[in-house]
Amino acid sequence: MDMIKPFLPQAVANAIEGIPSADKGKVEEIRIRVNRPIEVTVRGAPLFLPYRTNQGDADLLLQKISQHSIYAMDEELMRGYITIAGGHRVGLAGKVVLEGGKVRAIRDVSSFNIRIAREKVGIADVLVPFLYRNGSWAHTLIIGPPQTGKTTLLRDIARLVSSGNSGVGVPPRKVGIVDERSEIAGCVNGVPQLTFGNRVDILDACPKAEGIMMLIRSMSPEVIIADEIGRREDSEAIQEAVHAGIKIITTVHGRSLEEIKNRPTLDGIIGPSVFERYIVLGRMDGPGTISKILDGSGMPLAGKVKVM
Template sequence: MVFPELIDGGGEEMPYTQKENTIVSKQTIVALVPGRFKENIRVALRSYDLEEIRFRVNRPPELVYRNDAYFMGAETLSTNDAEFIMNQLSQHSLYAFEEELRNGFLTLAGGHRVGLGGETIVENGMVKTLKHVRSFNVRITRQMNGVAGRYLTDLFHGQWRNTLIVGPPQSGKTTLLRDIARTASYGQQAKQMTPIPPRKVAIADERSEIAAAFEGVPQHDLGPRTDVLDRCPKAEGMMMLVRAMSPDLLIVDEIGSERDKSALREAMNAGVSVICSAHGRTVEDMEDRALLRTSSGRPLFDRLLLLDGNKRGKLIIPKKVSV
């Protein structure tokens, strides 16, 4: 294997100490919580480090922080508590949430996302919905502006470079994509770097994680020139956005299939810049999944950004290899 070339400038921790903007009141989360747990949840939500609140029947609620996790006392969640949470999520109209249940999560106003675990109902080999939901993962959404700043000089040069962001879960891939979208949409006129003119941005957001859309409206500030296609399969969504919205920059999360790769190539061939992410830890992971190159060995992306579990990034220039 011919290894890619490293670019100087990676490796420092992403600036997560900058101002964090929670999109709406955390009351949307507190409203889900059974009464005896509410006050402790209110206190926990004051921390910027809180990432998840997990409720499981017959277990105490668990608070998951950026670098730690612990159970909230000894009192456990009952089946009645789980039904209370479901009623709050559905506003007592479960039939209206069949599609969300089939996908295994619900999105709250404000973009906070609730993952669900329970018993699946399967028809013709496909999950139709969930019943007897007994575990909940409330993922706290926050917008962290500025985290892409240290990479912009390498990701933008006259136009946005085709870039693949790679990292393990919780490494900051989606947060970085969100900030790139916002920066591209607004543009940037920082004195210390080449100005970035505003561009039309399109986001294929299959899992509602980048825009955190609620009823089609993004709950994060993605800039004034950004269009979002929410909960659409990535490959179809990318093609729909290229045809209908004529973007300058297309952003998509968690690519992986051959159909995704084909759609990326189609978008690039149409003159659209693409910035996307994939799960992985190393260059070899991407080589094994054939995400870095075309069949001729030519690099599919201009830049590869590897993030580690501490949200540190290294920029790499993929090279052509013999096939």
């Protein structure tokens, strides 16, 4: 929260201070909408603050998150979000500008969704017996709906793989991170602001499929980390990495393995021929609740585990 406050208009920052102290550390999202009260998501539930934002607040917030250079952010506006220092992602909604039938940008921004990125160092350690076998990391897919902690867990897995754990006989490996949304590493000017080991190389703000291929060609990673796969191109790049002997650890939106099996863009990689482990997340006890760990055939290896 301290990292986010400098980006907020003063009136909005003052309203955020009104969040009960017991809830401040549990904030997941801050939604700012013109002419509406600020909505804060705490432990999955909405909390409305007694301040209605105005157009001036929205204009100032957009200027601050774009570092007063909104016209230099065309690529981010085309994707509908801007990532700020610390890996916090600000989603945008407003008037969509089309060019050739495709989204070119968002103008007259009237809604903002600030998703709070949290670093939870050590939460992946409990997964070592399931993901590290016979001296090698398993191809792993983390499955979960939004706000279940997929990126937070993936980030700590990247830290664990790149730093190793001598206490349990896990050596550090060369890790390549394709950070398309700048959420995994929270890079500022290409330098990660979050915790990793020494053996990590990051392609920041790079599309996943292109980034995976770039890492294969140029950085000789032993493990590639990427977030939120879903396009056909992502599946093809993952298959290339697997055939090159590189381990893949990534995430996907979904409620279950059965659900993502039905997604046509993923049909080439779901199954034991690629992924050896599936981690399914839910919100039964809040973000970071693993409902089950499955092997490559979908057979259960472990039940509910709370990691955050």
